[in-house]
Amino acid sequence: MPSPAPQTVRRLSRHGVVIALLALILFGYLRYDNFLGTFNVLSVLRYNAMFALVSLGMAYVIMTGGIDLSVGSTAALGSVVAALLSPYGLVPGLLGGLAAGLAVGAVNALVITRLNILPFVATLATMLAASGCALLLAGNQSVSVSYETGFIELGQGDLLGFPVPAWIALAAFLAGAIALNLTAWGRTVLAVGGNEEATRLMGLPADRAKASVYLVSGALAGLAGVILAAQFGAGQPIEGVGWELFAIAAVVVGGTLLTGGVGSVGSTLAGVLLLGLIFNILNFENGLGQISLSAYWQSVVRGAFLLLVVVIQARLAGRTEEPA
C-alpha cells in the first residue's frame, strides 16, 4: 500500500483532532439539553484550565524529543506553596507557586543538560522529590488557602464573564503559539527535536533550548498548581497523580510526535479539550438516565480513545509491520 505523502499525514493528524473535537461537540449539542449552555461551557473551561497549562509545557518538552514526568507532583508542590503564601495576598501566592515550579524545572534542566541523564529518568526522580517536598511543606495534609486575600479569585473568579483560570490558560496558549511559530526559540526547539546533532552543528543553542523547555514546563505546572489551590480552596500535596500521563495523552492526541521535531500548540489545546469533554459527556449521558456509567468508565474511554488515535496515526504515517 503506498503511504500518503508526509505533508498530508501531518495535516491530517494535526486537523484530525480538531475535526474529532467538533464532532464530539456536535454530538453533545444534538443529544443533550444545555450542553452548550453557558454554565456547562464555562465549568468545563474552568476545570480543564490547569490540565491545559500542564499539557502546553509537556508539548514543548516532547517537541524537543524529551519527556517531563514531574509535572503532576510539581503542580502539587505549586499548590502547597501557593496555599501557604495565600494569606499574604494574591500576588505572593501566584509568584510562590510559579517559583516552586521554576525550581523543579531548573533541577530538571540541569540534570538533563549537564549530567546528560535521560529526561525520562531525570524527571522520574524529580517527580518523587517534588512530591516529597510538597508532603514535607504541607505536613502530610492539605493546606487551606486564605479566603480573605482574594487569592481564590485565581481559581473561582470571573473576568468579563469568563473564568479567570480560562483567561490564564488562553493567555498562555496565545503566548505559547507565538513563541513557537514566530521566534528563533521556537525554531530551535523544533530543530533540537528533529535532529539534535545537526542543530548543534549549525551552531544553534541546543542545550539552552532543551533547558528552557523544562523551565517552561515547570513554571506552567507550578501555575496549574496555583489554580488548583485556588479552585479547590486548598493546597493538595497528593493531587497531580497521573497528570503527566494525561498531559502526554493530550499532546499525542493533538498530533505531536513523541519522537520530537513536530508539534502544534493549538492542536494540543484541542487534545486537552477532547479528553476533558469525554468526562463531561459521560456525565450528561448518565443524566439522561438510560444507562448508568460510573465515573470509572472515563479512564477506560480515554484509554480506548488514545489507542484509537495512536493506531490511526501509525497507519497514516505508513509505518509498516516489523518483520516476524
Place this chain on the structure above:
Amino acid sequence: MAEIAAPAPSPTRPKLALDGRAFLSRWGALLALVGLIAFNLAFTPNFATWQTLNVNLTQVCAIVIVGVGMTLVIATGGIDLSVGALMAIAGALAPLIFMGKLFPLPHPMVGVALAFVLPVLAAGALGWFNGWLVTRFRIQPIVATLVLFIAGRGIAQVMTNGNLQVFKAPEFQFIGLGRVFGIPFQAVLMVIVVAAAAWMLRRTLFGRQILAVGGNERAARLAGIPVGAVKRRAYLISGLLAGVAGLIVIARNSAADANLVGLGMELDAIAAVAVGGTLLTGGRATIVGTLVGALIIQLVRYTLLANGVPDAAALIVKAGIIVLAVWLQRQSHR
C-alpha cells in the same frame, strides 16, 4: 625530549580513572547495599531480627517480581508503564473468581486454582497486547503502554464498581501470607523468579536475542533475529509477572482495592531497574542488579523511617539515589 615525555603518563591515568568508574558502576549497587546493611547493624535498634527481615522482604517482593519483567522489557529498548494497572486487573479478577461471582464453582478448590491461573493469564494477554501495539504499529513503548496505564485501572474499577473486595481465603492467601520453613512464600517465589530470569537472560537463546534487539535493533534484524516476536514475548512476561505481583498484594492485604493495588508500581520498578545498573536505553541488563536495586530503595526507606525521618523525606533521598546511580552508570560508558 620534554614533548615526548610529557604525554607518557596520560594514557594510563585516564584508564585508571575509567577503571574506577567501571568498578563503581559494576559493583556500586552491591557496595551500597552492603554499606546500608552495615550502617543499620550499627545504628538501627533491633535491625538484626527475623521480624525486620520479614518486613523488608514482604515490602520488596512485589517490586522485585514486577521489576524482573520490567528489566526484560527495558533490555529490548522498551518500557512498560502498564504494570501497576495490570496488577490492579489481576487483583480485581482473583476475588471475583474464588468468591464465585463470575461463574458458579463446582468446588471451592477449583475456584482457588482458577483464581491463580486466570488473572495471571489475563494480565499476560494484556502484556502481549502491549507488545503487539509496539511491534505491529511501531508505536513508541511509552505511548503504547500508556493506553493500558490509563484504561487498565479503569477496567479493574469497572469490574468491581470501585468497591473494596474483602475476603478470607487461606488457600488463596498462601501466596501472600504463607511460609515455607519460616520464610515468607512470596520471598521464595521472588527468588525463583529472579533465578529463572537471570538464567534465561544469560544462558538461553531468547535471553541473548533480547539483549541483541535492545543493543542494536537493525543489526539484530539483519542477523535474522525475529525482533517483533522477541519484543512481544518480553512484554508478555512483564504482564504475567505483574499479574503474579497483583495476586501477592491482594493476598497480603486480605482485600482487593482496584483504586490502590499497584498504584505507582511502574515507577518503583523502573527505579529498581535503573539503580540496579540495567542500561535504560536497552542492550545491557542485569536481573540480580534489579533485585539489589529494589533492596537498596526499600532499605533506604526503612533506614530513614526507623531513624525517625519522615516518609516524605525518604522520597527526596530516593530521587537522589536514582539520579546518582544513573549518572555513575553513564560515567562508565563514556
